[in-house]
Amino acid sequence: MKSTPVKGTADYLPSQTLLRDYMQGVILDTYRAAGFERILTPAIEHMENLEKSDGGDNLNLMFKILKRGEKLEKALAAGDESQLADLGLRYDLTLPLSRFYAANRARLGNPFKCIQIDKSYRAERPQKGRMREFVQCDIDILGSESPLCELELIATTAAALQKLDIGRFTIKLNDRRLLKACLAACGVADEQMDTVCVSLDKWDKIGGEGVMAELAGKGIAEEACAALQKLLDGERTLDAVAAVCGENEVVQRTRKLLADVQVLAAGGYDVEFDLLLVRGQGYYTGTVFEIQSNKFRGSIGGGGRYDGLVGKFTGENVPAVGFSIGFERIFAILQEQGCEIPGRARRIAVLCSEDEAVPAMQKAAALRTGGDSVGVYIRPKKLGKLLNRLEEQGFDGYLVYGEGDQPRLFAERQN
C-alpha cells in the first residue's frame, strides 16, 4: 500500500491545518460581515454540465468518475470512451453556483450575494501553490448589472487579504469588451478575436515579440498587426484605449470603477488597469480582475463578469460577477512567512496513571473552561523525557494529576 498522498494532493499536519482553518475563518468572517451568505454545493457534478460549461482549458483537466454497475457494462460494450463517465469532479465553483442559482432562485435574495469556500479538482501539472485538489474562496453577486457589484467584490476580497496580512498587493482590472474594441479598431476580424486573445494572454510569458510573431503565424493581416503593435508598445492606459476606440460607455464605466476602487482602497492596496488581462475561462463577458502580490509569481486571485453562464440553466439572462481567492497560493505565502496565528489556545497536558484516568479527565474538563486546549496522557514513572517531548511538540504546559491545581508552563520552567 502507498503511504504518500495521490500526486498533486496533500496531507496537512496539525500546524498546517491550524493555519488553513484560521485563514478560512478570517475569509469567511470577512465575507459574512460584508453581507454575503455562504452556500454549499457538491464536489461531484453531472458530466453533461461540466462539458457544456465554457470552462476553457479546464475541461481538458477534468477528473471523471467511472459509471457503476449495468451502466458501465453497457458503456464498455458500446466501446465508446466518452460514455464511460457520467459524473466528474468540478474544476471550479462558478459552474456549480450557476446550477445552484437556477435550481433555487426563488428562495434566494435578489441580488444574491454568495460565498463559496470549498474544494475543486484539476489534473494539472502540480507546482508550488498549484494543486490537483485545491480550495477556492469565492464571492459572487447574481442578478445585478450595477457596477456596485464590482466595487463590493473588490473591496470585500481586499479586506480579507488585508486581514490575512499577506503584504502589499495589486488588483488588476480590465474589461474584455475594451480589448475586443481595440482589436476591432486595429482591424482584427471578428472571427479572429478569440485566437488573438489567446496569443495576447501569453505576453507575460513569451514577451511582445513572441506574441507578434505568433499573430503573424496565425495569419492576422499585416496592417492589423502593425496597428496592434503601436497600441501595445504605448502606455496601454485607459486614455490610450479611449484614443483608439472613443470615449464609449465601457471606457467610462471602467474609468469610474478604477477611481472608486482607489477611494475605497485608501492607499491600503493598489489598483491598476491592464488592457492585456484576459483570464482563461470562456464564460467571462465584461470586467475581469486579477490579484498580484510580489510574494508569488502568478496571480493569487481572479474573477470577472459572466453574464451568460447562469442563463444556460435558466434560459433567461442573469447578470453575474465573481471574485475568487486562490487559497492555496495565499497558504503558500503565509507558510513561507512563518505566520503566527493570533489568539491560539494554550495547549496543556494533564498527566496521570491508568488508575487516575477518570478524575484526571474531570480535572481536564474543568481546566478547559479557561479556554485552554487540555488533553489527558498516561504518565511514565520518570517525567523528564515526556516533558521534553511535549514541549517539542508545541505544548505550552502540563499538570501532573494530584500535584497542584494549575498547569505549569514550560516557558516558566526554563527561567
Place this chain on the structure above:
Amino acid sequence: MKSTPVKGTADYLPSQTLLRDYMQGVILDTYRAAGFERILTPAIEHMENLEKSDGGDNLNLMFKILKRGEKLEKALAAGDESQLADLGLRYDLTLPLSRFYAANRARLGNPFKCIQIDKSYRAERPQKGRMREFVQCDIDILGSESPLCELELIATTAAALQKLDIGRFTIKLNDRRLLKACLAACGVADEQMDTVCVSLDKWDKIGGEGVMAELAGKGIAEEACAALQKLLDGERTLDAVAAVCGENEVVQRTRKLLADVQVLAAGGYDVEFDLLLVRGQGYYTGTVFEIQSNKFRGSIGGGGRYDGLVGKFTGENVPAVGFSIGFERIFAILQEQGCEIPGRARRIAVLCSEDEAVPAMQKAAALRTGGDSVGVYIRPKKLGKLLNRLEEQGFDGYLVYGEGDQPRLFAERQN
C-alpha cells in the same frame, strides 16, 4: 443542462449552510479543547489502498476515477475493466488517516490525538441522513493501547453532542472479542465466526427468529444454534457473557470502561452494553461503539478499535481507536428541530443610489465594526416593497444612506 444536483448529493441554502458551519464549529472547538489536533487528507485516494483496506461493503460502493490520457488508452486496449481507474473517492476517513500516520509518524505526537472533519463518498441508495457525499467528524487516538483512549473518545464525542443540544442519546458499547468468545463457547467453529456475525448484525432488522433461521440455513451445527439461542434470549448482559466465557481480561476491561463512562457521563447521557453490536467494517479488532438517539432510526455515530489497519502501511503494529459522528444525521435532527443558532450576527442592508455607492460602502464598513453583517444595495425610488422583501429574507434592519446614523430594525418598525 441539469439544474438539480447529482443524486445523493445536495445543495445547501444559506440558512442550511449557516447551521452546518455552526455545527462544524461546535464539534471542532470541542475536539480541539480536549487536546485533539486537526489534520486534513485528500478526498482522492489511491485505488490500491482503497481496495486493500478491509472496508467491508463500502468497497462495493466506491466512486472510481477514470484514468487519463495514455494510461486510459492502454487500459481500454487491454479490455480489463478493473484497470480503468487508478484513483477513487474515499469511503471514510479511517483509511486516509492510517496512510497519513504511516507517512508522517515522526512529526506527530505519541499518542497522536487527531481530528478529521471532512467529506467522504459512497454510492449508496440515498435516504434521510444518508447521502452519497457526506461529512464525517472523527476523532482518533493512534499509538496507545490504554483504555484511557476509549474513555477520552467517548467523553469528547458526547461533549460535542451535548453542546449541539440534540437531546438524550445512548452510547452502545461492545468488544468484538466478547462476541467471538461467546460464539466459540457455544460451539461455533472458527471459520464460521464471520458469517455468523453477519447474520447477528441483522437482529434489529429481521428479529431473533429470522437470525436463527438464517444460521440454520448457513449450516451452523444444531447444538451451537441452541446454545446461542439460549444466550441471546437471555438478558445479554456482561454478567451473562462472563457466565459463558469466564471472567477474562476483555470482560474486565469492558466492565471497567462501562463503569468509568457512567461516572464521566454524570447522568447527562446513557451508556449501555450491547453484545450484538458488530459494526460493518472489517478492520475493527476490539471495542466497538455506536450512538443512538430516539430522534433518528439507525445510529448517529460509531467507531471502535482497529489495531491492525495502520500496520498495513507501517509494517509494525500501531494500536488505534476512533469515534465518528454522522454529521448528516445530526444535521437532519437539528433541521427538523428548527435549531436557532446562538449568537447569530444581525443582518443589516444599507440602501443607496448608484451615485452614493462609495460613501455608502464606507458607512457599511463602519457599521460592521459593531459585529453586524452589513451589505450595500441599490435602492429603488419607493422603498416599501424592497423593505418587505428584505424582511422576508431574514434581514434584521436597514439604513437608507444619508438618513440617520444607525440602522432601523424591522422588529421596531412593526411596533
